[in-house]
Amino acid sequence: MxxxxxxxxxxxxxxxxxxxxxxxxxxxxxxxxxxxxxxxxxxxxxxxxxxxxxxxxxxxxxxxxxxxxxxxxSPVSRLIPQSGRERANVKCWEALGDGLLDAGVTIVKEKQRPAEQISHEWIERQLGKILAALKTMSRDLGEQSFCTGVNYSLADIAVGCALGYLDFRFPDIDWRTTYPNLAKLYEKLAARHSFIDTTPPAA
Ligand SMILES: N[C@@H](CCC(=O)N[C@@H](CS)C(=O)NCC(=O)O)C(=O)O
Known part of the structure; x- marks a missing residue:
C-alpha cells in the first residue's frame, strides 16, 4: 500500500x-x-x-x-468498535476532531489570500467552530482516561490530531489552560510513538 x-x-x-x-x-x-x-x-x-x-x-x-x-x-489494536452505538460514538468523535480541523484549515487558507480579500467575518465564524468543538470535547471527555472511556480508540487519535494542529497553526489558542482535562489527555497521546513519529515539522 x-x-x-x-x-x-x-x-x-x-x-x-x-x-x-x-x-x-x-x-x-x-x-x-x-x-x-x-x-x-x-x-x-x-x-x-x-x-x-x-x-x-x-x-x-x-x-x-x-x-x-x-x-x-488486522486485529492488532482494534480502534473502531464493530457495531452499534459504540461504533457511531467513536465515529462522531472523529467527526468532531475533523470538523475542528476543517475550520482550522479554512482559516489558514483564508489568511493566505491577498489582504484586501480576507474576510474577518468568515475567520470569526470558523474560529467559533473551533472553540465550540473544544468545549464539547472537554465536556464529553470529563474525567475519563480516553474519549470514550477506558479504551484508546480512533476517537483519541482524531482528537489528538486536532489538538496537535492547534499547537502547530494556532499557538495563540490557549486550550490547555481553559480545558485541563484535554491537556492531560493530550500529554498521554503525545507520548505515544505513533504521535511522536508523525509530529509536523516546524512551520
Ligand atoms: N475530509 C478530508 C480532508 C482532507 C484535506 O482537506 N486535505 C488537505 C490537506 S490538509 C488538502 O489536500 N487540500 C487540498 C485542497 O483543498 O485542494 C479527509 O479527511 O481526508
Missing part, C-alpha cells in the same frame, strides 16, 4: 498514526497538492490528501474511509 500525503496535513497524520498503531507496512509518498504540477487528481478527483493506493489503479479517500479500512486489515 502507498499513502500519498504531506508531512503537515493533520488528516494525513491521522492515517499515519493508525498505520503505526495497527503495525501495518506502507510506503509514504510526499505530494504537494497545492503545486500546479500535482498529479493527485489522477488518484483522487477531489485533489486532496491523504489518498491511499491499494493497487496501481485503485485508491481510497478520504482519511475517514482510509482509517476505517485499515482497522479491518
Amino acid at each position: 502507498k499513502l500519498i500525503g504531506s508531512l503537515t496535513s493533520p488528516y494525513v497524520r491521522k492515517t499515519r498514526i493508525v498505520f503505526a498503531e495497527k503495525k501495518l507496512e506502507y510506503k509514504f509518498e510526499v505530494e504537494n497538492v497545492w503545486e500546479p504540477t500535482t498529479k493527485i487528481q489522477s488518484h483522487n478527483p477531489i485533489g486532496k490528501v491523504p489518498c491511499l493506493l491499494i493497487e496501481e489503479n485503485e485508491s481510497l479517500y478520504d482519511s475517514r474511509v482510509i482509517v476505517e479500512y485499515l482497522d479491518t486489515l
Whole structure:
C-alpha cells in the first residue's frame, strides 16, 4: 500500500498514526497538492490528501474511509468498535476532531489570500467552530482516561490530531489552560510513538 500525503496535513497524520498503531507496512509518498504540477487528481478527483493506493489503479479517500479500512486489515489494536452505538460514538468523535480541523484549515487558507480579500467575518465564524468543538470535547471527555472511556480508540487519535494542529497553526489558542482535562489527555497521546513519529515539522 502507498499513502500519498504531506508531512503537515493533520488528516494525513491521522492515517499515519493508525498505520503505526495497527503495525501495518506502507510506503509514504510526499505530494504537494497545492503545486500546479500535482498529479493527485489522477488518484483522487477531489485533489486532496491523504489518498491511499491499494493497487496501481485503485485508491481510497478520504482519511475517514482510509482509517476505517485499515482497522479491518488486522486485529492488532482494534480502534473502531464493530457495531452499534459504540461504533457511531467513536465515529462522531472523529467527526468532531475533523470538523475542528476543517475550520482550522479554512482559516489558514483564508489568511493566505491577498489582504484586501480576507474576510474577518468568515475567520470569526470558523474560529467559533473551533472553540465550540473544544468545549464539547472537554465536556464529553470529563474525567475519563480516553474519549470514550477506558479504551484508546480512533476517537483519541482524531482528537489528538486536532489538538496537535492547534499547537502547530494556532499557538495563540490557549486550550490547555481553559480545558485541563484535554491537556492531560493530550500529554498521554503525545507520548505515544505513533504521535511522536508523525509530529509536523516546524512551520
Ligand atoms: N475530509 C478530508 C480532508 C482532507 C484535506 O482537506 N486535505 C488537505 C490537506 S490538509 C488538502 O489536500 N487540500 C487540498 C485542497 O483543498 O485542494 C479527509 O479527511 O481526508
